[in-house]
Amino acid sequence: MANVVSGVAGSIRLKQLKANDLTVAEKHGKRLDESSKRRSVIDAPPITSSGLELRDLYRGHVEGAFIPEGTKFCAHHLLIQFPKDLVDGNQGDWMLERARGFAERVFGDQAVFADRLDRDERSRHVVDLFVAPKYVKKTKRTEKVAVSMTRHLKLLAKKHGRPPTPPGIGSALQDELFEYFKEIGLERVQRGGEKELPGKDWRSSEMLRSEQLNRLESTLKLKQSDLDRRQGGLELKQVEVNNQQTKLLKDQADFGRERMRWSEEVEQDHVTLGCRKEQLDRNENGFNLQMARERAQMAKERQEAIQKREEAEEALEARSRALDARSKALEASEVVMAAKERGLTAMVGGEIVRVGLTPNGTKGLLFSAEVRADPNRLEELKRAIMPAWDWIIERLEKLGNLRQAYLNHMEDLKAKAAELGNLHKAMTPYAKMSIEQQLPEAAKLLPVARNIAQQPAREANADLDLEVLKAFRERGMGR
Numbered sequence: 001m002a003n004v005v006s007g008v009a010g011s012i013r014l015k016q017l018k019a020n021d022l023t024v025a026e027k028h029g030k031r032l033d034e035s036s037k038r039r040s041v042i043d044a045p046p047i048t049s050s051g052l053e054l055r056d057l058y059r060g061h062v063e064g065a066f067i068p069e070g071t072k073f074c075a076h077h078l079l080i081q082f083p084k085d086l087v088d089g090n091q092g093d094w095m096l097e098r099a100r101g102f103a104e105r106v107f108g109d110q111a112v113f114a115d116r117l118d119r120d121e122r123s124r125h126v127v128d129l130f131v132a133p134k135y136v137k138k139t140k141r142t143e144k145v146a147v148s149m150t151r152h153l154k155l156l157a158k159k160h161g162r163p164p165t166p167p168g169i170g171s172a173l174q175d176e177l178f179e180y181f182k183e184i185g186l187e188r189v190q191r192g193g194e195k196e197l198p199g200k201d202w203r204s205s206e207m208l209r210s211e212q213l214n215r216l217e218s219t220l221k222l223k224q225s226d227l228d229r230r231q232g233g234l235e236l237k238q239v240e241v242n243n244q245q246t247k248l249l250k251d252q253a254d255f256g257r258e259r260m261r262w263s264e265e266v267e268q269d270h271v272t273l274g275c276r277k278e279q280l281d282r283n284e285n286g287f288n289l290q291m292a293r294e295r296a297q298m299a300k301e302r303q304e305a306i307q308k309r310e311e312a313e314e315a316l317e318a319r320s321r322a323l324d325a326r327s328k329a330l331e332a333s334e335v336v337m338a339a340k341e342r343g344l345t346a347m348v349g350g351e352i353v354r355v356g357l358t359p360n361g362t363k364g365l366l367f368s369a370e371v372r373a374d375p376n377r378l379e380e381l382k383r384a385i386m387p388a389w390d391w392i393i394e395r396l397e398k399l400g401n402l403r404q405a406y407l408n409h410m411e412d413l414k415a416k417a418a419e420l421g422n423l424h425k426a427m428t429p430y431a432k433m434s435i436e437q438q439l440p441e442a443a444k445l446l447p448v449a450r451n452i453a454q455q456p457a458r459e460a461n462a463d464l465d466l467e468v469l470k471a472f473r474e475r476g477m478g479r
Contacts, residue, residue: 007083008188010178014169022075029052039120046120054130062074076130080102080129092124099129102177105180110133110145112130153172244337263316266305266409267309273301301416308409316402326391336388339387340385343385347396350368351368355393355400
């Protein structure tokens, strides 16, 4: 995880070197090892005030100085990074001079024997310093210049109230560097965070790049897994869409068969009216005037029946075209399909009652009292059916008109039957006897008309109304 003050905080790392480490560091500075070649991105020489011959520079630096026997390390390697957001990476000479100043501040002015600021790497803010601290060692009898790897660091730890341990010394170096940056004019500099865990936390640029690539690879794997999951969801959604389309085609076929049945019923009604007209024509000698009126009325009813049949067929055809359009819209828009499906479910389930008028006079949907009582449910239902709002209104209106036309037609037939019954009651016994003598066949029809007239209209139509309403509800055609 990147540091929250990255870019405005500097850092320092101290690495203790043995003699062979000094040789390795010299090869690295001269770009003679593989790691330095990998880091090099441009052909540019380093900035240095001492040169790159570290071993010769070290020998010259400690010549004549006292080095305690058994000393494990011969020098310190300091890596000082300047804040990237506060210092221009092209100010190499300025950074090199300020880095040396910091080292001399901590280890004395006889400590630094080599310096280097690489210019061929991506990082342009890191200064390498090689330090072998010297001091005047005084005894009761003598004074001599000596080299110490720990003396100055322990004094620095004490200055900042840190323990004289490697972690404490590291924190003290960070404290001192933060103060130094403030003093040289980097007012916005911030101190890096304290280490949360013990141990080494330094990473080379190769290690950092590898960790970054590993994080990117993990991210890509997570995104690929998410894409695979979404692809599976899309495939399942496609199967659901196909199933809905199949069901819609089946409903369309069922509706076509129902339309044919209704057409046959209307045609049968037309045939029945024609037969009734022929029967009344045979009675013309007995009541010519009445029969003339009946013929005119029958002709009118026949025309109305034909017109109603045509209207019913047009309504059914419009329904069929609407279903075709809906099938095509289903293929083109999954959203509209879901809205229509939700609207049909609401119509069948009684959530949508009928079409009504809004306060501004436009057409709208009237929802059930249960839905209106729950504002959240009402809002969710409106959002779900909004893409197919006009479509639902249109379907409810057409289904309502078709059902009303059918019921009106049945009312006309009932009225006609009642009229025939009343005609029979109004005839005198003499007229009845005359008709029965002249037209035996007509006499057979009179009991039938009498039975129709005597039967209550509500009883005669109860079963039919229940069947019609049942058919509408089974197909989700409104309430």
